[in-house]
Amino acid sequence: MRFTLYGTPGWGSVLVEAQLAWHGLDHEVVEVGDLFSDPEAQAKARAHNPLGQIPALVLPDGQTMTESAAITLHLADLTGDDSLVPGPAEPGRAAFLRWLVYCVANIYPTFTYADLPERFAPEDAAQAFGDNVKDYAKRLFVILDQAAGAPFFLGERMSALDIYVCAMTRWRPGRAWHADNCPRLAAIAERMDREPRLAPVWARNFPDG
Numbered sequence: 001m002r003f004t005l006y007g008t009p010g011w012g013s014v015l016v017e018a019q020l021a022w023h024g025l026d027h028e029v030v031e032v033g034d035l036f037s038d039p040e041a042q043a044k045a046r047a048h049n050p051l052g053q054i055p056a057l058v059l060p061d062g063q064t065m066t067e068s069a070a071i072t073l074h075l076a077d078l079t080g081d082d083s084l085v086p087g088p089a090e091p092g093r094a095a096f097l098r099w100l101v102y103c104v105a106n107i108y109p110t111f112t113y114a115d116l117p118e119r120f121a122p123e124d125a126a127q128a129f130g131d132n133v134k135d136y137a138k139r140l141f142v143i144l145d146q147a148a149g150a151p152f153f154l155g156e157r158m159s160a161l162d163i164y165v166c167a168m169t170r171w172r173p174g175r176a177w178h179a180d181n182c183p184r185l186a187a188i189a190e191r192m193d194r195e196p197r198l199a200p201v202w203a204r205n206f207p208d209g
């Protein structure tokens with residue numbers, strides 16, 4: 001009954017690692033490496049995901065899952081534990097699904113497009129394209145901030161959205177920008193940093209604090 005997570009410290013695999021830890025699921029993390037610069041890392045990721053992206057999670061039955069939101073929902077189903085995913089009868093369910101998909105369908109791709117913009121735009125336009133995507137990401141975070149409650153995204157109830165906020169606010173444009181522009185997200189992130197069940201995961205993935 002062991003899960004194998006393919007990932008790189010601090011990258012998107014942290015979203016799944018945090019949930020495996022939260023649910024107390026037995027798992028191993030296999031480090032893939034730097035997908036932007038290391039062809040071996042890219043080959044390792046492609047062995048589990050044709051897109052060459054992490055996270056990739058091999059389930060105890062041998063199936064591979066990618067897509068962090070799908071994994072989030074599946075782990076809640078498997079464990080029967082609704083602590084990270086409000087159940088169908090809970091009032092927060094609709095908002096949870098809406099903003100979970102918003103994070104992976106809108107915000108996450110801005111990292112894909114701006115991490116290596118030369119993959120998506122001609123060489124002479126890549127820098128400008130990347131900069132535009134980074135500006136767009138800021139707009140997306142502000143919209144997410146306006147939807148956020150306190151002390152957690154859904155209000156009194158913690159959920160996997162708080163894990164997304166905690167991890168994604170560490171990525172570009174980073175925590176200092178969020179403190180100035182997305183105060184609700186910044187507060188959620190700081191609170192989640194201190195969540196004892198997740199502290200070892202944050203420490204392993206973000207050793208610089």
Ligand SMILES: N[C@@H](CCC(=O)N[C@@H](CS)C(=O)NCC(=O)O)C(=O)O
Pocket residue numbers: 011012013035051052053054055066067068069104108111112
């Ligand atoms: N929709 C995917 C996005 C995964 C993703 O973009 N992962 C990044 C790392 S944080 C990646 O593997 N990037 C390498 C690439 O796109 O080549 C999810 O939610 O899991």
